[in-house]
Amino acid sequence: MRKLIYCIIMGFNCIFTVMEIRNLYQPFELSFIETNEYEAIEHKNTFFEMVFVLEGKGVQIINNHKLPYGSDKLFLIFPQDTHRFEINTTSKFFFIRFNQSYLKTQTKEWVQKLEFIFHNHNHLPGCILKTITDKPLVRALIEALIREHINEHPQQQEVIKQLINTIITIAARNIVLMPAAAKFASQHVMQLLNYIHQHIYEPRNLKAEVISKHFNVSPTYIGEYFKTQTGQSLQEYIMEYKLKLIETRLRFTDMRISEIVHELGFTDASHLNRSFKKRRGVSPSEYRKSSDLSNYNS
Template sequence: MEIRNIHQPFELDILEVSSYTAKSHKNTFFEMIFVLEGEGIQIVNEHKLPYSADKLFLVFPEDKHSFEVKTLTKFLFIRFNHSYLKNQSKEWIQKIEYIFHNHNHLPGCMLKTVTDKPLIRALALGLICENENRNPNHHEVITQLINTIITIAARNITLLNASGLISTPSKDSVSLLNYIHENIYSPECLRAETIADQFNISATYISEYFKKHTGESLQQYITLYKVKLLETRLLYTQMRLSEICDEFGFTDLSHMNKTFKKYKGVSPTEYRKANGIE
Protein backbone atom coordinates (compact mmCIF):
# COMPACT_ATOMS: atom_id res chain seq x y z
CA MET A 1 0.00 0.00 0.00
CA GLU A 2 1.23 3.48 -0.88
CA ILE A 3 2.30 5.72 2.04
CA ARG A 4 2.20 9.47 1.40
CA ASN A 5 4.20 12.20 3.14
CA ILE A 6 4.42 15.97 3.04
CA HIS A 7 7.64 17.85 3.74
CA GLN A 8 6.31 21.17 5.00
CA PRO A 9 3.91 22.16 7.82
CA PHE A 10 0.92 22.45 5.49
CA GLU A 11 0.11 21.89 1.84
CA LEU A 12 -2.84 22.81 -0.41
CA ASP A 13 -3.76 20.86 -3.51
CA ILE A 14 -6.62 21.00 -6.02
CA LEU A 15 -7.64 17.93 -8.00
CA GLU A 16 -10.26 18.00 -10.77
CA VAL A 17 -11.20 14.64 -12.33
CA SER A 18 -14.16 13.17 -14.22
CA SER A 19 -13.51 9.45 -13.85
CA TYR A 20 -11.06 8.24 -11.29
CA THR A 21 -10.63 5.56 -8.65
CA ALA A 22 -7.93 6.58 -6.21
CA LYS A 23 -5.55 3.88 -5.06
CA SER A 24 -6.04 3.03 -1.42
CA HIS A 25 -3.31 4.73 0.60
CA LYS A 26 -2.29 5.90 4.05
CA ASN A 27 -0.98 9.32 4.97
CA THR A 28 1.56 10.34 7.59
CA PHE A 29 -0.33 13.64 7.96
CA PHE A 30 -3.83 14.96 8.61
CA GLU A 31 -5.95 15.74 5.57
CA MET A 32 -9.15 17.75 5.26
CA ILE A 33 -10.94 17.39 1.93
CA PHE A 34 -13.61 19.79 0.69
CA VAL A 35 -15.71 18.86 -2.35
CA LEU A 36 -16.17 21.93 -4.51
CA GLU A 37 -18.27 20.03 -7.07
CA GLY A 38 -19.09 16.49 -8.20
CA GLU A 39 -20.40 13.18 -6.88
CA GLY A 40 -18.96 9.80 -6.02
CA ILE A 41 -18.05 7.49 -3.14
CA GLN A 42 -15.69 8.14 -0.25
CA ILE A 43 -13.99 5.08 1.28
CA VAL A 44 -12.35 5.19 4.73
CA ASN A 45 -11.03 2.01 6.30
CA GLU A 46 -13.20 0.03 3.83
CA HIS A 47 -16.41 1.85 4.86
CA LYS A 48 -18.22 3.57 1.96
CA LEU A 49 -20.52 6.60 1.79
CA PRO A 50 -21.61 8.87 -1.12
CA TYR A 51 -20.13 12.34 -1.41
CA SER A 52 -21.37 15.49 -3.20
CA ALA A 53 -20.57 19.21 -3.37
CA ASP A 54 -20.00 21.18 -0.15
CA LYS A 55 -18.99 18.11 1.87
CA LEU A 56 -16.02 18.31 4.24
CA PHE A 57 -14.09 15.17 5.20
CA LEU A 58 -11.31 14.53 7.68
CA VAL A 59 -8.73 11.79 7.16
CA PHE A 60 -6.38 10.90 10.00
CA PRO A 61 -2.80 9.63 9.69
CA GLU A 62 -2.86 5.87 9.12
CA ASP A 63 -6.48 5.86 7.89
CA LYS A 64 -6.86 3.75 4.75
CA HIS A 65 -8.54 6.10 2.29
CA SER A 66 -9.71 6.42 -1.32
CA PHE A 67 -12.43 7.89 -3.59
CA GLU A 68 -14.51 6.51 -6.43
CA VAL A 69 -15.41 9.45 -8.69
CA LYS A 70 -18.76 9.20 -10.54
CA THR A 71 -19.13 12.69 -12.08
CA LEU A 72 -16.72 15.57 -12.69
CA THR A 73 -15.33 16.31 -9.25
CA LYS A 74 -13.18 19.12 -7.92
CA PHE A 75 -11.48 18.47 -4.57
CA LEU A 76 -9.57 20.87 -2.33
CA PHE A 77 -7.05 19.00 -0.15
CA ILE A 78 -5.77 20.73 2.99
CA ARG A 79 -2.88 18.74 4.45
CA PHE A 80 -1.07 19.54 7.69
CA ASN A 81 1.41 17.60 9.78
CA HIS A 82 2.59 17.46 13.37
CA SER A 83 4.95 20.43 13.00
CA TYR A 84 2.02 22.62 11.90
CA LEU A 85 0.10 21.71 15.04
CA LYS A 86 3.11 22.32 17.27
CA ASN A 87 3.21 25.96 16.20
CA GLN A 88 -0.37 26.64 17.30
CA SER A 89 -1.44 28.03 20.66
CA LYS A 90 -2.49 25.88 23.58
CA GLU A 91 -5.99 27.34 23.38
CA TRP A 92 -6.30 26.37 19.73
CA ILE A 93 -5.07 22.84 20.45
CA GLN A 94 -7.83 22.53 23.05
CA LYS A 95 -10.42 23.54 20.44
CA ILE A 96 -9.42 20.79 18.02
CA GLU A 97 -9.30 17.99 20.58
CA TYR A 98 -12.88 17.10 19.70
CA ILE A 99 -11.57 16.23 16.24
CA PHE A 100 -8.67 14.15 17.51
CA HIS A 101 -10.54 12.24 20.18
CA ASN A 102 -14.25 12.21 19.27
CA HIS A 103 -14.28 11.75 15.49
CA ASN A 104 -15.35 8.22 14.52
CA HIS A 105 -12.89 7.76 11.61
CA LEU A 106 -15.74 6.78 9.29
CA PRO A 107 -16.64 8.29 5.90
CA GLY A 108 -19.14 11.12 5.76
CA CYS A 109 -19.37 14.89 5.94
CA MET A 110 -18.34 16.51 9.21
CA LEU A 111 -20.72 19.45 8.78
CA LYS A 112 -23.93 19.08 10.77
CA THR A 113 -24.91 22.75 10.55
CA VAL A 114 -26.32 23.63 7.12
CA THR A 115 -25.24 27.27 7.45
CA ASP A 116 -21.62 26.14 7.92
CA LYS A 117 -21.46 24.66 4.41
CA PRO A 118 -21.46 28.00 2.53
CA LEU A 119 -19.08 29.35 5.18
CA ILE A 120 -16.61 26.51 4.58
CA ARG A 121 -17.00 26.99 0.81
CA ALA A 122 -16.13 30.68 1.15
CA LEU A 123 -13.10 29.83 3.28
CA ALA A 124 -12.03 27.15 0.78
CA LEU A 125 -12.28 29.61 -2.11
CA GLY A 126 -10.31 32.11 -0.05
CA LEU A 127 -7.57 29.53 0.47
CA ILE A 128 -7.39 28.85 -3.26
CA CYS A 129 -7.23 32.58 -4.03
CA GLU A 130 -4.48 33.28 -1.47
CA ASN A 131 -2.47 30.27 -2.57
CA GLU A 132 -2.62 31.28 -6.24
CA ASN A 133 -2.05 35.04 -5.91
CA ARG A 134 0.71 34.96 -3.29
CA ASN A 135 -0.04 38.46 -2.05
CA PRO A 136 1.95 39.94 0.88
CA ASN A 137 1.37 38.02 4.14
CA HIS A 138 -0.40 35.25 2.21
CA HIS A 139 1.20 32.61 4.45
CA GLU A 140 -0.31 34.16 7.57
CA VAL A 141 -3.71 34.53 5.88
CA ILE A 142 -3.65 30.89 4.73
CA THR A 143 -2.79 29.75 8.27
CA GLN A 144 -5.72 31.71 9.72
CA LEU A 145 -8.11 30.30 7.10
CA ILE A 146 -6.97 26.73 7.78
CA ASN A 147 -7.34 27.22 11.53
CA THR A 148 -10.84 28.62 11.04
CA ILE A 149 -11.87 25.61 8.97
CA ILE A 150 -10.49 23.22 11.61
CA THR A 151 -12.25 25.14 14.39
CA ILE A 152 -15.59 24.99 12.53
CA ALA A 153 -15.06 21.26 11.98
CA ALA A 154 -14.41 20.81 15.71
CA ARG A 155 -17.62 22.71 16.49
CA ASN A 156 -19.58 20.38 14.23
CA ILE A 157 -18.04 17.32 15.87
CA THR A 158 -19.30 18.73 19.18
CA LEU A 159 -22.78 19.22 17.73
CA LEU A 160 -22.79 15.71 16.27
CA ASN A 161 -21.90 14.30 19.68
CA ALA A 162 -24.59 16.36 21.38
CA SER A 163 -27.25 15.24 18.89
CA GLY A 164 -26.37 11.57 19.29
CA LEU A 165 -25.64 11.20 15.56
CA ILE A 166 -22.19 9.86 16.38
CA SER A 167 -22.46 6.37 17.75
CA THR A 168 -21.81 6.15 21.47
CA PRO A 169 -22.43 3.33 23.98
CA SER A 170 -25.81 4.84 24.85
CA LYS A 171 -27.69 8.03 24.07
CA ASP A 172 -27.95 8.53 27.82
CA SER A 173 -24.16 8.77 28.02
CA VAL A 174 -23.74 11.52 25.42
CA SER A 175 -24.34 14.50 27.70
CA LEU A 176 -22.22 12.93 30.44
CA LEU A 177 -19.30 12.37 28.08
CA ASN A 178 -19.60 15.87 26.64
CA TYR A 179 -19.61 17.34 30.13
CA ILE A 180 -16.37 15.51 30.96
CA HIS A 181 -14.74 16.56 27.69
CA GLU A 182 -15.70 20.20 28.19
CA ASN A 183 -14.50 20.29 31.82
CA ILE A 184 -11.40 18.11 31.58
CA TYR A 185 -9.19 21.08 32.55
CA SER A 186 -11.24 21.86 35.66
CA PRO A 187 -10.69 19.10 38.27
CA GLU A 188 -13.23 20.67 40.61
CA CYS A 189 -15.94 20.09 37.99
CA LEU A 190 -15.04 16.41 37.64
CA ARG A 191 -15.70 15.35 41.22
CA ALA A 192 -18.40 12.69 41.40
CA GLU A 193 -20.51 14.92 43.65
CA THR A 194 -20.31 17.84 41.22
CA ILE A 195 -21.22 15.69 38.20
CA ALA A 196 -24.08 14.09 40.13
CA ASP A 197 -25.45 17.51 41.04
CA GLN A 198 -25.10 18.69 37.43
CA PHE A 199 -27.23 15.79 36.16
CA ASN A 200 -29.61 15.52 39.13
CA ILE A 201 -28.37 12.05 40.05
CA SER A 202 -27.62 10.81 43.54
CA ALA A 203 -23.91 11.20 44.40
CA THR A 204 -23.88 7.61 45.68
CA TYR A 205 -25.30 6.37 42.35
CA ILE A 206 -23.38 8.47 39.78
CA SER A 207 -20.48 6.02 39.39
CA GLU A 208 -22.81 3.05 38.90
CA TYR A 209 -24.96 5.11 36.50
CA PHE A 210 -21.95 6.13 34.43
CA LYS A 211 -20.62 2.57 34.19
CA LYS A 212 -24.07 1.26 33.22
CA HIS A 213 -24.25 3.64 30.24
CA THR A 214 -20.61 3.66 29.10
CA GLY A 215 -19.11 0.37 30.24
CA GLU A 216 -16.31 2.16 32.12
CA SER A 217 -16.00 3.54 35.61
CA LEU A 218 -16.26 7.31 35.92
CA GLN A 219 -12.74 7.83 37.25
CA GLN A 220 -11.22 5.41 34.74
CA TYR A 221 -12.85 7.26 31.85
CA ILE A 222 -11.66 10.65 33.11
CA THR A 223 -8.12 9.34 33.59
CA LEU A 224 -7.94 7.64 30.18
CA TYR A 225 -9.26 10.76 28.47
CA LYS A 226 -6.63 12.85 30.23
CA VAL A 227 -3.93 10.42 29.08
CA LYS A 228 -5.15 10.79 25.47
CA LEU A 229 -4.95 14.56 25.77
CA LEU A 230 -1.52 14.31 27.36
CA GLU A 231 -0.39 12.45 24.24
CA THR A 232 -1.70 15.34 22.14
CA ARG A 233 0.30 17.83 24.21
CA LEU A 234 3.47 15.75 24.09
CA LEU A 235 3.29 15.15 20.32
CA TYR A 236 1.85 18.40 19.01
CA THR A 237 3.09 21.16 21.33
CA GLN A 238 6.36 22.33 22.80
CA MET A 239 4.83 22.86 26.24
CA ARG A 240 7.04 22.07 29.22
CA LEU A 241 5.95 19.16 31.38
CA SER A 242 5.32 21.53 34.29
CA GLU A 243 2.92 23.56 32.08
CA ILE A 244 1.04 20.43 31.02
CA CYS A 245 0.85 19.31 34.65
CA ASP A 246 -0.71 22.63 35.69
CA GLU A 247 -3.11 22.66 32.73
CA PHE A 248 -4.64 19.30 33.67
CA GLY A 249 -4.67 19.90 37.40
CA PHE A 250 -2.32 17.13 38.49
CA THR A 251 -1.04 17.40 42.05
CA ASP A 252 2.57 17.58 40.83
CA LEU A 253 4.88 16.24 38.10
CA SER A 254 5.33 12.96 39.94
CA HIS A 255 1.57 12.38 39.91
CA MET A 256 1.35 13.12 36.17
CA ASN A 257 4.37 10.93 35.35
CA LYS A 258 3.00 8.05 37.38
CA THR A 259 -0.44 8.29 35.76
CA PHE A 260 0.94 8.47 32.22
CA LYS A 261 3.40 5.61 32.73
CA LYS A 262 0.68 3.39 34.21
CA TYR A 263 -1.28 3.49 30.94
CA LYS A 264 1.44 4.05 28.33
CA GLY A 265 4.31 2.08 29.84
CA VAL A 266 6.77 4.97 29.62
CA SER A 267 7.16 8.40 31.20
CA PRO A 268 6.12 11.55 29.29
CA THR A 269 9.79 12.37 28.65
CA GLU A 270 10.46 8.87 27.32
CA TYR A 271 7.31 9.07 25.19
CA ARG A 272 8.53 12.25 23.52
CA LYS A 273 11.97 10.77 22.86
CA ALA A 274 10.45 7.60 21.40
CA ASN A 275 8.54 9.78 18.94
CA GLY A 276 11.63 11.76 17.93
CA ILE A 277 10.79 14.81 20.04
CA GLU A 278 13.50 16.25 22.24
Protein backbone atom coordinates (compact mmCIF):
# COMPACT_ATOMS: atom_id res chain seq x y z
CA MET A 1 0.00 0.00 0.00
CA ARG A 2 1.43 3.36 -1.05
CA LYS A 3 1.64 5.94 1.71
CA LEU A 4 -0.27 9.15 1.00
CA ILE A 5 -1.34 12.24 2.88
CA TYR A 6 -4.54 14.00 1.91
CA CYS A 7 -4.23 17.56 3.19
CA ILE A 8 -6.74 20.32 3.82
CA ILE A 9 -4.78 23.55 4.18
CA MET A 10 -6.83 26.72 4.40
CA GLY A 11 -9.09 25.61 1.55
CA PHE A 12 -6.52 23.90 -0.73
CA ASN A 13 -6.18 20.18 -1.54
CA CYS A 14 -2.94 18.35 -2.08
CA ILE A 15 -1.57 14.81 -2.18
CA PHE A 16 2.07 14.03 -1.35
CA THR A 17 4.28 11.53 0.39
CA VAL A 18 5.35 12.02 4.00
CA MET A 19 8.16 14.61 4.27
CA GLU A 20 10.40 15.81 7.09
CA ILE A 21 8.60 19.18 7.52
CA ARG A 22 8.17 20.50 11.05
CA ASN A 23 7.13 24.15 10.58
CA LEU A 24 3.65 25.49 9.97
CA TYR A 25 3.24 28.49 7.68
CA GLN A 26 -0.51 29.00 8.00
CA PRO A 27 -2.50 29.94 11.14
CA PHE A 28 -3.98 26.43 11.12
CA GLU A 29 -3.82 23.27 9.04
CA LEU A 30 -6.02 20.18 8.86
CA SER A 31 -4.76 16.94 7.37
CA PHE A 32 -6.01 13.38 6.93
CA ILE A 33 -3.57 10.48 6.69
CA GLU A 34 -4.34 6.86 5.80
CA THR A 35 -1.27 4.64 5.97
CA ASN A 36 0.18 1.34 7.07
CA GLU A 37 3.75 2.59 7.24
CA TYR A 38 3.82 6.05 8.78
CA GLU A 39 7.55 6.13 9.46
CA ALA A 40 7.70 9.50 11.15
CA ILE A 41 11.23 10.04 12.43
CA GLU A 42 11.23 11.31 15.99
CA HIS A 43 10.99 15.07 15.72
CA LYS A 44 9.99 18.29 17.41
CA ASN A 45 7.33 20.63 16.06
CA THR A 46 7.24 24.40 16.25
CA PHE A 47 3.44 24.30 16.47
CA PHE A 48 0.61 22.68 18.42
CA GLU A 49 -0.95 19.48 17.17
CA MET A 50 -4.07 17.45 17.99
CA VAL A 51 -4.34 13.95 16.51
CA PHE A 52 -7.55 11.93 16.30
CA VAL A 53 -7.39 8.25 15.33
CA LEU A 54 -10.28 7.27 13.08
CA GLU A 55 -9.07 3.71 12.48
CA GLY A 56 -6.08 1.47 13.16
CA LYS A 57 -3.76 0.25 15.89
CA GLY A 58 -0.17 0.93 16.83
CA VAL A 59 2.02 2.73 19.34
CA GLN A 60 2.30 6.44 20.05
CA ILE A 61 5.64 7.70 21.38
CA ILE A 62 5.99 11.09 23.08
CA ASN A 63 9.20 12.14 24.83
CA ASN A 64 10.38 8.49 24.77
CA HIS A 65 7.21 7.23 26.51
CA LYS A 66 5.16 4.61 24.66
CA LEU A 67 1.46 3.74 24.79
CA PRO A 68 -0.77 1.79 22.37
CA TYR A 69 -3.33 3.73 20.33
CA GLY A 70 -6.62 2.69 18.75
CA SER A 71 -9.65 4.21 17.07
CA ASP A 72 -11.51 7.17 18.64
CA LYS A 73 -8.41 8.34 20.55
CA LEU A 74 -7.46 12.03 20.79
CA PHE A 75 -3.85 13.03 21.47
CA LEU A 76 -2.19 16.37 22.20
CA ILE A 77 1.32 17.20 21.03
CA PHE A 78 3.02 20.43 22.07
CA PRO A 79 5.92 22.41 20.61
CA GLN A 80 9.23 20.83 21.62
CA ASP A 81 7.64 17.44 22.40
CA THR A 82 9.47 14.64 20.59
CA HIS A 83 6.91 12.49 18.82
CA ARG A 84 6.33 9.61 16.42
CA PHE A 85 3.96 6.72 15.67
CA GLU A 86 4.65 3.04 15.12
CA ILE A 87 1.93 1.56 12.86
CA ASN A 88 0.71 -2.00 13.45
CA THR A 89 -2.39 -2.00 11.23
CA THR A 90 -3.53 0.38 8.50
CA SER A 91 -4.42 3.59 10.34
CA LYS A 92 -6.39 6.74 9.59
CA PHE A 93 -5.28 9.88 11.44
CA PHE A 94 -6.78 13.34 11.42
CA PHE A 95 -4.42 16.17 12.43
CA ILE A 96 -5.34 19.66 13.63
CA ARG A 97 -2.27 21.89 13.70
CA PHE A 98 -2.23 25.52 14.80
CA ASN A 99 0.41 28.07 15.66
CA GLN A 100 0.78 31.27 17.64
CA SER A 101 -0.81 33.50 15.00
CA TYR A 102 -4.00 31.44 15.24
CA LEU A 103 -4.05 31.72 19.03
CA LYS A 104 -3.76 35.50 18.83
CA THR A 105 -7.02 35.71 16.86
CA GLN A 106 -9.08 34.08 19.62
CA THR A 107 -11.13 35.55 22.46
CA LYS A 108 -9.85 35.91 26.01
CA GLU A 109 -12.22 33.20 27.26
CA TRP A 110 -11.01 30.74 24.63
CA VAL A 111 -7.35 31.48 25.40
CA GLN A 112 -8.07 30.72 29.06
CA LYS A 113 -9.34 27.27 28.07
CA LEU A 114 -6.19 26.69 26.07
CA GLU A 115 -4.00 27.87 28.93
CA PHE A 116 -5.54 25.18 31.09
CA ILE A 117 -4.35 22.61 28.55
CA PHE A 118 -0.86 24.10 28.35
CA HIS A 119 -0.23 24.00 32.07
CA ASN A 120 -2.08 20.87 33.18
CA HIS A 121 -1.30 18.30 30.51
CA ASN A 122 1.49 15.86 31.41
CA HIS A 123 3.07 15.69 27.93
CA LEU A 124 2.82 11.90 27.95
CA PRO A 125 1.25 9.60 25.33
CA GLY A 126 -2.33 8.47 25.70
CA CYS A 127 -5.86 9.54 24.88
CA ILE A 128 -7.05 12.61 26.78
CA LEU A 129 -10.76 11.79 26.37
CA LYS A 130 -11.76 10.48 29.78
CA THR A 131 -15.51 10.88 29.25
CA ILE A 132 -16.83 7.98 27.18
CA THR A 133 -19.54 10.06 25.53
CA ASP A 134 -16.97 12.60 24.31
CA LYS A 135 -15.26 10.07 22.01
CA PRO A 136 -18.17 9.79 19.53
CA LEU A 137 -18.76 13.54 19.92
CA VAL A 138 -15.19 14.38 18.88
CA ARG A 139 -15.38 11.85 16.05
CA ALA A 140 -18.54 13.55 14.78
CA LEU A 141 -16.80 16.94 14.93
CA ILE A 142 -13.80 15.58 13.01
CA GLU A 143 -16.09 14.13 10.35
CA ALA A 144 -17.90 17.48 10.21
CA LEU A 145 -14.57 19.22 9.59
CA ILE A 146 -13.89 16.93 6.64
CA ARG A 147 -17.38 17.45 5.19
CA GLU A 148 -17.22 21.20 5.67
CA HIS A 149 -14.05 21.39 3.63
CA ILE A 150 -15.39 19.18 0.85
CA ASN A 151 -18.73 21.00 0.52
CA GLU A 152 -17.21 24.51 0.43
CA HIS A 153 -20.32 26.24 1.75
CA PRO A 154 -20.39 30.00 2.46
CA GLN A 155 -18.56 31.07 5.66
CA GLN A 156 -16.57 27.86 5.40
CA GLN A 157 -13.50 29.12 7.28
CA GLU A 158 -15.60 30.52 10.12
CA VAL A 159 -17.39 27.18 10.58
CA ILE A 160 -14.09 25.29 10.49
CA LYS A 161 -12.63 27.56 13.19
CA GLN A 162 -15.69 27.05 15.39
CA LEU A 163 -15.39 23.28 15.04
CA ILE A 164 -11.68 23.40 15.92
CA ASN A 165 -12.36 25.55 18.97
CA THR A 166 -15.12 23.19 20.10
CA ILE A 167 -12.73 20.23 19.95
CA ILE A 168 -10.14 22.14 21.97
CA THR A 169 -12.80 23.08 24.54
CA ILE A 170 -13.79 19.41 24.89
CA ALA A 171 -10.10 18.54 25.32
CA ALA A 172 -9.79 21.14 28.08
CA ARG A 173 -12.77 19.84 30.04
CA ASN A 174 -11.41 16.28 29.85
CA ILE A 175 -8.05 17.41 31.17
CA VAL A 176 -9.91 18.69 34.24
CA LEU A 177 -10.69 15.04 34.95
CA MET A 178 -7.04 13.97 34.69
CA PRO A 179 -4.59 13.93 37.61
CA ALA A 180 -3.20 17.43 37.99
CA ALA A 181 0.40 16.18 38.11
CA ALA A 182 1.74 12.67 37.95
CA LYS A 183 4.28 13.23 40.70
CA PHE A 184 1.57 13.92 43.31
CA ALA A 185 0.24 10.61 44.57
CA SER A 186 -2.26 12.06 47.02
CA GLN A 187 -5.83 12.48 45.76
CA HIS A 188 -6.25 15.41 48.16
CA VAL A 189 -3.34 17.26 46.56
CA MET A 190 -4.82 16.67 43.12
CA GLN A 191 -8.08 18.16 44.32
CA LEU A 192 -6.25 21.15 45.74
CA LEU A 193 -4.32 21.74 42.53
CA ASN A 194 -7.44 21.44 40.40
CA TYR A 195 -9.20 23.92 42.70
CA ILE A 196 -6.36 26.44 42.27
CA HIS A 197 -6.27 26.01 38.49
CA GLN A 198 -10.01 26.45 38.16
CA HIS A 199 -10.10 29.57 40.37
CA ILE A 200 -6.87 31.23 39.26
CA TYR A 201 -8.81 34.22 37.87
CA GLU A 202 -10.71 34.68 41.14
CA PRO A 203 -8.23 36.07 43.74
CA ARG A 204 -10.80 36.02 46.53
CA ASN A 205 -11.22 32.24 46.17
CA LEU A 206 -7.46 31.68 46.38
CA LYS A 207 -7.13 32.97 49.94
CA ALA A 208 -6.05 30.28 52.41
CA GLU A 209 -9.12 30.75 54.57
CA VAL A 210 -11.46 30.36 51.59
CA ILE A 211 -9.65 27.27 50.32
CA SER A 212 -9.59 25.70 53.77
CA LYS A 213 -13.31 26.36 54.20
CA HIS A 214 -14.00 24.75 50.84
CA PHE A 215 -12.13 21.59 51.90
CA ASN A 216 -13.41 21.78 55.50
CA VAL A 217 -9.97 21.96 57.17
CA SER A 218 -8.10 24.66 59.08
CA PRO A 219 -5.98 27.25 57.17
CA THR A 220 -2.88 26.18 59.13
CA TYR A 221 -3.36 22.52 58.29
CA ILE A 222 -3.98 23.08 54.58
CA GLY A 223 -0.85 25.25 54.29
CA GLU A 224 1.36 22.73 56.03
CA TYR A 225 -0.14 19.80 54.14
CA PHE A 226 0.28 21.50 50.77
CA LYS A 227 3.94 22.31 51.38
CA THR A 228 4.68 18.81 52.66
CA GLN A 229 3.16 17.26 49.54
CA THR A 230 4.47 19.69 46.88
CA GLY A 231 7.58 21.28 48.34
CA GLN A 232 6.06 24.75 47.85
CA SER A 233 3.85 26.92 49.98
CA LEU A 234 0.31 27.48 48.78
CA GLN A 235 1.02 31.09 47.83
CA GLU A 236 4.30 30.20 46.10
CA TYR A 237 2.48 27.67 43.96
CA ILE A 238 -0.30 30.13 43.11
CA MET A 239 2.24 32.79 42.12
CA GLU A 240 4.25 30.35 39.99
CA TYR A 241 1.10 29.21 38.23
CA LYS A 242 0.12 32.83 37.54
CA LEU A 243 3.57 33.50 36.10
CA LYS A 244 3.20 30.54 33.74
CA LEU A 245 -0.12 31.99 32.56
CA ILE A 246 1.54 35.37 32.09
CA GLU A 247 4.27 33.74 30.00
CA THR A 248 1.61 32.13 27.81
CA ARG A 249 -0.18 35.43 27.31
CA LEU A 250 3.05 37.30 26.54
CA ARG A 251 4.00 34.69 23.95
CA PHE A 252 0.66 33.93 22.32
CA THR A 253 -1.54 37.02 22.71
CA ASP A 254 -1.32 40.78 22.27
CA MET A 255 -2.83 41.51 25.68
CA ARG A 256 -1.57 44.63 27.42
CA ILE A 257 0.10 44.37 30.82
CA SER A 258 -2.78 46.35 32.34
CA GLU A 259 -5.24 43.73 31.11
CA ILE A 260 -3.19 40.89 32.58
CA VAL A 261 -2.91 42.78 35.88
CA HIS A 262 -6.68 43.06 36.16
CA GLU A 263 -7.39 39.50 35.10
CA LEU A 264 -4.91 37.77 37.41
CA GLY A 265 -5.54 39.97 40.45
CA PHE A 266 -2.25 41.86 40.79
CA THR A 267 -2.34 45.18 42.66
CA ASP A 268 -1.00 47.12 39.68
CA ALA A 269 1.50 46.88 36.80
CA SER A 270 4.43 47.51 39.13
CA HIS A 271 3.40 44.56 41.31
CA LEU A 272 3.23 42.28 38.27
CA ASN A 273 6.56 43.56 36.87
CA ARG A 274 8.37 43.07 40.18
CA SER A 275 6.96 39.58 40.69
CA PHE A 276 7.79 38.51 37.15
CA LYS A 277 11.33 39.94 37.09
CA LYS A 278 12.14 38.52 40.53
CA ARG A 279 11.33 34.98 39.39
CA ARG A 280 12.19 35.14 35.67
CA GLY A 281 15.13 37.55 35.67
CA VAL A 282 13.61 39.80 32.99
CA SER A 283 10.65 42.16 32.80
CA PRO A 284 7.43 41.06 31.05
CA SER A 285 8.17 43.38 28.11
CA GLU A 286 11.68 41.95 27.74
CA TYR A 287 10.28 38.43 27.88
CA ARG A 288 7.75 39.24 25.14
CA LYS A 289 10.42 40.74 22.88
CA SER A 290 12.73 37.76 23.29
CA SER A 291 9.84 35.35 22.60
CA ASP A 292 8.87 37.25 19.45
CA LEU A 293 12.47 37.16 18.22
CA SER A 294 12.77 33.44 18.97
CA ASN A 295 9.52 32.69 17.13
CA TYR A 296 10.66 34.76 14.16
CA ASN A 297 13.97 32.91 13.91
CA SER A 298 12.50 29.41 14.40
